[in-house]
Amino acid sequence: MAAAPDGNKVLRSGLWYTVASISIRAAAIITTPIYTSMLTTADYGTANTFNSWIDLINIITCLCVVYSIGRAKLDFKDRFDEYMSALQGLSSSFAFIVLIFAVIFRERLSEAMHYEVPLIIVLFSYLCISPSVEYMLQKCRYEYRYRENILISVITCAGTIFFSITLMLLFKDRRYVGKILGTLLPTFLMGIVFYIRLLRKGRKFYDKEYWKYALRIGLPMIPHAFSLMLLAQVDRLMVKDICGSSASGLYVFGYSFATLLSIFTNAIGQAYLPWFNDSLSVGNREQIRRIQKKLVLLGCFLTIGFITVAPEALMIMSPRAKDYWVAKYVVVPVALGTLAQYFYTNYVNVELFYKKTPIIAISSSAAAVINYILNSIFIPRFGYIAAAFTTLASYVLLMFLHYAAVRLYLKERVYDSAFMFLAMGLSTLAGLSVMMLYKEGLGTRLFRYAYAFVLLGIFAFMNRNDIMLLTRYIKKKYLHRG
Incomplete structure (x- = not known):
């Protein structure tokens, strides 16, 4: 059996994760006054509630299979890339099925969630792709590639700030839409990149063994x-x-x-x-x-x-x-x-x-x-x-x-x-x-x-x-x- 990694690698990653986390949270705190100055209290609440809906629905659409990655790294050590590719195929397939139902019942969802139909479609489309960013972050973490993990987080944070401010300026009459799209766009674009990257490297979309393994851990x-x-x-x-x-x-x-x-x-x-x-x-x-x-x-x-x-x-x-x-x-x-x-x-x-x-x-x-x-x-x-x-x-x-x-x-x-x-x-x-x-x-x-x-x-x-x-x-x- 291979030995566990040395403590220096853990120490380095711990230090950098801490520095990155503080920096990202500091950026969020610093930019909050900018957002509040550009948005009414109603618009600010509308934009943040949209994020809450994403967090809530994502629990279902991603099937919580992300929790299986750490153990899969051990069980499929030589096939980890295949597993990650198939894992992504599983969650995106289910999210796409949910998207189809969301399109069919878009008017009812719009009334229930109090958002325009286009934003409802954007939300469920986003959930088909965005988990790939989290999968890549987790993959980097378990492979001790902390620099790449942190870089992804920093780019997402910087992109969110840039696109949010830019799109709020473009959507002058409905700035909450600009804030919502600005928050989603960086993760969505990176999700497309990582979706392709994981699929190319693993070359697996469906695998019965991997899907059953992920669901057995994720669904509970x-x-x-x-x-x-x-x-x-x-x-x-x-x-x-x-x-x-x-x-x-x-x-x-x-x-x-x-x-x-x-x-x-x-x-x-x-x-x-x-x-x-x-x-x-x-x-x-x-x-x-x-x-x-x-x-x-x-x-x-x-x-x-x-x-x-x-x-x-x-x-x-x-x-x-x-x-x-x-x-x-x-x-x-x-x-x-x-x-x-x-x-x-x-x-x-x-x-x-x-x-x-x-x-x-x-x-x-x-x-x-x-x-x-x-x-x-x-x-x-x-x-x-x-x-x-x-x-x-x-x-x-x-x-x-x-x-x-x-x-x-x-x-x-x-x-x-x-x-x-x-x-x-x-x-x-x-x-x-x-x-x-x-x-x-x-x-x-x-x-x-x-x-x-x-x-x-x-x-x-x-x-x-x-x-x-x-x-x-x-x-x-x-x-x-x-």
Whole structure:
């Protein structure tokens, strides 16, 4: 058996994924004022709702077969190009069938979705081609071609900005159409290129073995994807319905900042997952356990850091609107929920490795139902802050459910679960204690930063060897080039 790739490759990809993710998110934040200045609030909402429809319908049309790519890289190691080509053929064929029905029922869909018929056709046509971009991104990730992966993301981001602004200027009377088309066009054009590229390289459109393999893994992930979407959105809808638009605005403001933490956790996950699959396939559990402990501590470090700076960060984001500053109390539980999500993804990776996706779907669906019940009970009693804590509770529940599935059903002990749950518990206590220091006043603020500095200092001391190794690596690789 081949050995798992060396850690330097994982470290390099992790660093670059993080830099790229931050840059792309920064570009989105910087361009938001441009979009809001060119669009009315109604047009802005119309354009963003269209994107939500894409995300929702894409879960069905792509059949969630993208989740099969990581494991397929191992099972079809010498035929991976064939698999990717056939995978694309499967999802595009189904999406095309859906497109035909959309054309037939275009008037009804237009009335139901509140968009013109041409935009309905554009939406479903886009879903036939756009998944090829994600397939290429995933292929590059699992082949450790992180530079190409990042380049695709950067080109898509830059193209979206350019085409959105250009087309909004052309569609003066209906600028929301320009914004919609500007968002879709770069991905659609790149999708055509990658569709042809994957097909030429793999030379497979239909293969019974590949299609059955992809569907066996992908179909159970459809309820999983819907459940995660509900977990991310239902609290916002319920806060608006129960507490009103003002409370909803505060909740979304704090929630949006807290989830910036996912930029870092997702980047770490992108670099880690291919290495994890390769390492587990050769039985390298001890190294996985050792590396995963360090990543757990890194996640805790980042979370406490986010929680510490939250009040000042929200002040910077809304310097003239002090009413928004109270949203800092939303940040703590949502950030901790993001940490729990980061943790439970480790167990999801194991479930995907063993191709037990129905377990993933059951756990996610259960958490979504529990989240709805908790919101129904606590939001009317305690207001929008309760929604943040129910989000945390739901993600911790998901963490436990995935742990139980891996430990009890799959009988896999690849992780030190006691260490992970202890880290989650201590991070929760630390985060809540920092939140107690969110009160106004210079003295309280200084004490909060001193307290956080001590916590983070302990983390740095515990991992001083790894920090020194990382520092030396960055200096050698990027600061001392000849």
